[in-house]
Amino acid sequence: MSFISSTSSSSSSDFSNNVEFDRLVDDYAANHLPHILIPQHSSQESQLNNDIANVPEPKRDREREKGHVQLYNDYFASNAVYNDNQFRCRFCMRRSLFCRIMNKVVEGDQFFQQRRNAAGKLGLSLLQKCTAAIRMLAYGVAPDVVDEYLHEDLRRILHQNELRGFPSMIGSIDCMHWEWKNCPTAWKAQYAGRSKTATLILEAVADQDLWIWHAFFGMPGSCNDLNFLYRSPVFDDVLQGRAPPINFWVNGRQYELAYYLADGIYPKWPTFIQGITHPQVQKDKLFADQQVTVRKDVERAFGVLQARFTILRQPALAFDEDILCDIMKSCIIMHNMIVEDERHNYTRADVLRRYYEEDRPQRTAARAGPSTSATVNNNEPFEFNIGRPPNIDFNAYFLRRIDLRDTEIHSSLKQDLVEHIWQNFRHNTAE
Missing domain, CATH: 1.20.5 (Single alpha-helices involved in coiled-coils or other helix-helix interfaces)
Incomplete structure (x- = not known):
């Protein structure tokens, strides 16, 4: 116990x-x-x-004035640090063209003008703003916008292509895809093409000098070239009767529609001339080689456009499709201005210069009349109106549409071009 x-x-x-x-x-x-x-x-x-x-952190002085002086001394002074070749390499254009672009942009856009902020201090100079904008496009950093600039002389294009064996051919047509990295998730299936990535399509027509005189951008990447064509405005002027009339003879036959060189996916219309896939005779082989050579103009234009503006070679980062359209238009505008500025240095410059000197009186007389274009067809000026007509004749519209898609005219024109090229270029082939 x-x-x-x-x-x-x-x-x-x-x-x-x-x-x-x-x-x-x-x-x-x-x-x-x-x-x-x-x-x-x-x-x-x-x-x-x-x-x-x-306590607020003191604002840092960004030394804008010092940056402007350094930029001017490096690139724009009479004894600049970087010479003309280095400027051309860094900005993808000559200094004179850059200054011309800058002056035009400043005139039309207040954003590029130098202004004072709320504290009374001067902001970035116009030279700094334009330099940043153009280099952003050239090196793919960010987008910017300039005013629309798309125009060219049809006479020069027709003359160039006639020398190459394709009379009244106004360029080669094709499409290019631009990857859209930040495409909204809900749209990705619609914009995904063969590569399974979202893309936007650019349709363009280019000439031998790589001048892009028609551009249509913004269709989803799931469309092919044929789907894109049915939505493209490339034939709107022809259907509405606003296109300049063209009459030309090939192999003894007369035709009334200008045409493009295209690949095999495009329809057999009089306005598209494709190559010959499996040529059997020497005549067809010569035509196929010539057509492929000339048709590569638009693909070369795409390559040069992407080489000049890295932003088009990289996946697009913007979320808004309108911003991407502005980027594409801006790059094409400046690409055309570069081509126009440097065209006199091309190997064919002497041929074109003699053509213009011989034809200058005719072009001067054409401009003196009521015509709105100096384009001459068969040594005769023609007239056409610019702008949407107030009343559209639907009967005429459908007749033009039928002519535009006439497969018999397409076959006849293609055979005549085969004969034409054989008669004019067979001496260049080895017997």
Whole structure:
């Protein structure tokens, strides 16, 4: 019995000690441990820290004036640090063309004009803004916009292509895809093409000088060239009677529609001349080689366009499709201005110069009349109106549409071109 009584008293003592120990641990964890892990500052120190945090950080001087002076001395001074070749390499255009673009942009867009901010300080100069915008397009950093600039002399294009064996051919047509990295998820299936990535399509017509005189951009990448054609405005002027009339003779036959060189996916219309896939005779082989050579103009134009403006070679980062359209239009505009500025250095410049010198009186007389174009066909000026006609004759519209898609005229024109090229270029082939 004594053993049992002793054991019971010792157990009660141990239980009370454990309860007291737990209470001490809880009190330490609640009142002392937070001060050790997270040091507490006094009220004065806290107020001082709050005052320091509320003090605004002094604004840094961006030295815009110094940047303008350095930019001018590096590229635009009479004794600039970088010569003309280095400027052409860095900006993808000559210095004179850059200055012309800058002056036109400043005249038409207030954003590029130098202004003062709310504090009265001068902002970036027009030279800095234009330099940044053009280099952004050239190196693929970010987009910018300039005014529309798409126009060209049809006379020069017709003359160039006639020398190459395709009379009244106004260029080669094809499409290019631009990957859209930040395409909205809900649209990706619609914009995904063969590469399974979202893309936007550019349809373009280019001439031998790589001048892009027709461009239509923005269709989803799931469309092929044929789907794109049915939505393209490339034939709107022809269907509405606003296109300049063209009459030409090939192999003794007369035709009334200008045409493009295209690949095999395009329909067999009089306005598209495709190559011959498997030529069997020498005459067809010569035509196929000549057609492929000339048709590559538009693909060369795409390559040069992407080489000049890296932003088109990289996946597009913008989320808004309208922004991408502005980027594409801006790059094409400046590409055409570069071509126009440097065309006199091309190997064919002497041929075109003699053509213009011989034909200058006729073109001057054509401009003096009521015509809105100086294009001459068979040594006769023709007239056409610019702008949408107030009343559209639907009967004439459908007749033009039927002529535009006449497969018999297509076959006849293609055979006549085969004969024409054989008669004029067979001496260049090895017998």
